[in-house]
Every structure is written in structure tokens, then in C-alpha cells.
Amino acid sequence: MGKFIINGGKKLDGRIDLQGSKNSALPILSACVAVDGISVIHNCPDLTDVSAALKILECIGCRVKREGSTVTVDSTVVNRFDIPDNLMREMRSSIVFLGALISRFGAASVSSPGGCEIGLRPIDLHLSALRRMNVRINETGGVLECTTDGLCGANINLSFPSVGATENIMLASVGASGETVITNAAREPEIVDLADFLTSCGAVIYGAGESVIRIKPCRKLSSAEHTVIPDRIVASTFMACVASAGGKALIEGVCREYLAPVIPVFEAAGCDIAFRKNELFIKAPERLSRVKSVVTMPYPGFPTDSQAIIMAMLAKSRGTSIISEKIFENRFRHVPELIKMGADIRVEDGRVAVIEGVKKLYGANVTSCDLRGGCALAVAALGAEGKTVVDEIYHIDRGCETLETSLSQLGAEIKRE
Numbered sequence: 001m002g003k004f005i006i007n008g009g010k011k012l013d014g015r016i017d018l019q020g021s022k023n024s025a026l027p028i029l030s031a032c033v034a035v036d037g038i039s040v041i042h043n044c045p046d047l048t049d050v051s052a053a054l055k056i057l058e059c060i061g062c063r064v065k066r067e068g069s070t071v072t073v074d075s076t077v078v079n080r081f082d083i084p085d086n087l088m089r090e091m092r093s094s095i096v097f098l099g100a101l102i103s104r105f106g107a108a109s110v111s112s113p114g115g116c117e118i119g120l121r122p123i124d125l126h127l128s129a130l131r132r133m134n135v136r137i138n139e140t141g142g143v144l145e146c147t148t149d150g151l152c153g154a155n156i157n158l159s160f161p162s163v164g165a166t167e168n169i170m171l172a173s174v175g176a177s178g179e180t181v182i183t184n185a186a187r188e189p190e191i192v193d194l195a196d197f198l199t200s201c202g203a204v205i206y207g208a209g210e211s212v213i214r215i216k217p218c219r220k221l222s223s224a225e226h227t228v229i230p231d232r233i234v235a236s237t238f239m240a241c242v243a244s245a246g247g248k249a250l251i252e253g254v255c256r257e258y259l260a261p262v263i264p265v266f267e268a269a270g271c272d273i274a275f276r277k278n279e280l281f282i283k284a285p286e287r288l289s290r291v292k293s294v295v296t297m298p299y300p301g302f303p304t305d306s307q308a309i310i311m312a313m314l315a316k317s318r319g320t321s322i323i324s325e326k327i328f329e330n331r332f333r334h335v336p337e338l339i340k341m342g343a344d345i346r347v348e349d350g351r352v353a354v355i356e357g358v359k360k361l362y363g364a365n366v367t368s369c370d371l372r373g374g375c376a377l378a379v380a381a382l383g384a385e386g387k388t389v390v391d392e393i394y395h396i397d398r399g400c401e402t403l404e405t406s407l408s409q410l411g412a413e414i415k416r417e
């Protein structure tokens with residue numbers, strides 16, 4: 001299943017480009033189903049999760065073409081609304097096809113995506129919202145059979161600002177009669193990017209990026225051309241690589257605003273950070289300082305997806321750092337692997353990690369358990385003495401475009417086997 005061989009202990013220095021956002025590209029590719037036309041999506045990252053989404057689009061009849069980072073989706077020929085179980089299972093966020101399929105066909109049949117490495121990941125908020133929009137949903141044998149005799153706009157108050165639920169509601173609303181108002185909506189930049197794409201297709205959406213989003217009914221969506229926003233989580237991953245290994249780097253193609261939640265943590269750890277247009281310059285201190293407390297929250301709070309890589313870089317910091325994971329219930333699976341490398345981390349009630357910074361980390365054979373946890377192992381390995389073998393790197397390939405290529409450009413000794 002592939003592994004990274006990393007020889008750590010070398011300072012990094014160089015410049016790298018930033019990929020398009022996985023968590024923006026996926027809902028936008030789903031949205032192409034709700035649109036009857038040929039959409040062109042630029043800056044679409046080449047990831048296994050994106051490939052899985054393209055397979056789903058082809059399976060329901062769309063014509064899909066990738067030329068470099070541009071993906072063209074012709075949904076004029078889409079001819080089915082059921083997604084086979086094997087494709088649904090390839091990627092957790094396949095549930096976001098639900099709203100788009102119902103919007104286009106008035107029906108959808110998908111298997112419930114089920115939990116994954118980081119938690120149960122229920123979809124109750126998705127389903128209760130769709131039911132409020134006049135969708136009948138029968139859950140039998142792990143398959144969700146959804147039908148409607150007409151989507152109706154609704155006032156939906158989310159008990160939690162779920163990213164996926166917000167996206168599904170937006171995708172269903174564009175096909176509904178009447179206005180939909182989402183209260184306590186997710187505010188992530190990926191929500192704004194999805195709204196921008198839908199608006200360019202003719203939707204009328206107010207408030208994306210805020211807690212209340214209004215989606216007006218619209219007769220028909222026509223295809224559009226769109227450029228996906230940069231991946232803020234991968235940007236923070238590259239930053240953590242530099243912080244952990246030492247040295248400096250220029251990361252091109254960033255959006256400063258999206259990185260606002262993580263910058264204070266890197267600066268508290270002693271990194272110098274400067275921006276020039278869409279470039280970020282980061283320089284690591286000789287030794288990182290502890291960060292007293294990091295608490296993951298919905299945007300604009302500290303992103304849960306950056307939790308693991310921050311923990312990895314703080315493993316060698318001076319002092320005690322505390323990380324509280326408030327979003328997912330099982331997102332510390334990288335901790336035992338970091339401990340194999342010499343980290344001193346203890347987890348309390350599954351949600352709080354106390355990191356006692358150590359002077360050195362040592363290369364070891366470690367296993368990726370999920371996408372961001374796998375990236376954390378690479379971050380730690382770059383700052384460790386000796387050779388680290390990170391296996392099960394298919395997790396990393398789900399969200400990072402050829403991580404080894406980017407890190408090699410910064411002078412890291414990393415290769416894929």
C-alpha cells in the first residue's frame with residue numbers, strides 16, 4: 001500500500017506551490033450534478049478522494065475529463081441517481097452527492113457513508129434537514145432511498161455547524177421551490193467557494209461564510225467555469241513541516257484570510273511568518289516553544305484538520321502544550337505512533353492531549369491511521385533523528401498531492417516505496 005522513507009534532521013529551505021482545496025473541490029464536483037451543462041473546474045487537486053468523486057460522476061452517467069488540474073464535467077447526459085455501495089465507501093464525503101442528486105432528479109439512492117477513522121460521523125443533521133425539505137428517506141440495509149414530489153424551501157436550524165450538512169442543504173435548496181434559510185450554518189471557506197460556484201451557475205445565495213445563509217429558489221442552473229480555492233489545511237501541513245524540521249520556506253498560492261485561525265499558533269511556537277500577496281514566508285526558530293492551549297473549533301476557530309500536524313511539531317518544543325479536540329471523538333490515533341518516535345504525549349478522556357516537549361525525536365516504523373494523522377507522522381519524521389518509515393500512505397494520498405515531491409523541493413530526504 002506504499003510507504004514513505006524519510007531521513008530526518010535536515011533543515012528545509014525552498015519554495016513550493018499549494019494545491020487546490022480537497023474539501024472545496026469535492027462538494028463543487030457534487031454540485032455539477034445539480035447543474036445541467038458542461039462545468040469546468042480549475043485548480044482541482046489530483047487526489048484519490050477527488051478521483052473517487054470523478055468515478056461517482058461517471059457512474060451516474062456524466063462525462064468527465066481531467067487535463068492537468070482542470071476537470072470538465074458534462075452532466076447533460078447524467079442518467080441515474082443511485083451510487084453503488086463500493087463507490088460510496090471509497091470516500092466519506094460522497095454523502096454530499098445526496099443533495100445534488102435530489103435537486104436534479106427528485107430522488108437519490110446512496111449507502112450511508114458510515115463512520116471512518118476519526119469518529120462515528122453520523123449524518124442525522126443531513127437527513128433531518130432534507131426531511132424538512134419534503135424528502136422522504138427510507139433507510140434499509142444501510143441504503144438511503146430518498147424521494148420527493150417536490151423539494152420545498154425550509155427554515156433549518158443546525159444544532160451543530162456541520163460542514164457537510166450545510167453543503168447538502170445548499171445543494172438541495174437550489175432545486176427547491178421557496179426560500180431556504182440555514183441558521184447556525186458552517187462558515188468554512190469551502191462553504192463560500194461552493195456558494196460562489198452555485199452563484200456563477202445562476203443560484204441566488206446570501207450569507208455564505210456567515211451563520212445564516214439564504215438560498216432563493218431558482219428556475220434552472222446553467223454550467224459555469226470555476227477555480228477552486230487553495231487548500232488551507234495542506235498549507236498548514238507544509239508550515240508544520242518547516243516548523244518541525246527547522247529552516248524556512250516560501251509557500252505560493254495561499255489565501256492569508258483562510259490561514260488566520262492557525263497563524264497565531266505558529267507564531268506562539270516561535271515561527272516568523274510574513275505574507276506578500278498570495279505568498280507565505282515561514283522561518284522556524286532553533287527550537288519551538290510550547291503552545292499553552294490549542295482548541296479545535298468550527299471555522300473561524302482552529303481547524304480540527306490541522307490538529308494532528310500541530311501536535312507533531314510541538315512534540316519537540318520547549319515546555320508543555322495542551323491540545324483539545326472538540327470536533328471529532330477519535331482523532332488522536334496518531335498519538336501512539338508519535339510516542340514510538342520518542343514523543344511524550346498523554347491523552348485524557350480521549351479529547352485532551354498533553355504534549356511534554358522532548359529534546360529529540362527518533363526515526364521509527366510508524367503507521368498512518370487517517371489522512372491528517374499520516375501527515376503528522378511525516379511532520380514528526382522530518383524533525384526526527386534517523387530514518388522513519390511511514391506506511392499505509394494511501395491515507396495521505398487522499399488529501400495531499402504527492403507530498404514527497406513538495407517536501408523534496410524543500411530539501412527533505414523523502415522517497416515513496
Ligand code: EPZ
Pocket residue numbers: 022023024026093119120121122123124125126127160161162163164165186304305327328329371372399
Ligand atoms: C468536513 O467533514 C471535512 N470533510 C472534514 O475534513 C473536516 O474535519 C470537517 O468538515 C470539520 O471541519 C470534507 O469537507 C470532505 P462535519 P464533515 O459535518 O462535513 C458531527 C479531512 O481531513 N455531525 O462538520 O463530515 C460530526 O460527527 C476531513 O479533510 C453530526 O453529529 O464534518 C462531527 O463531530 C476530515 N451529525 C462534527 O459534527 C451530522 O449529521 C463535525 O462534522 C453531521 C456531523
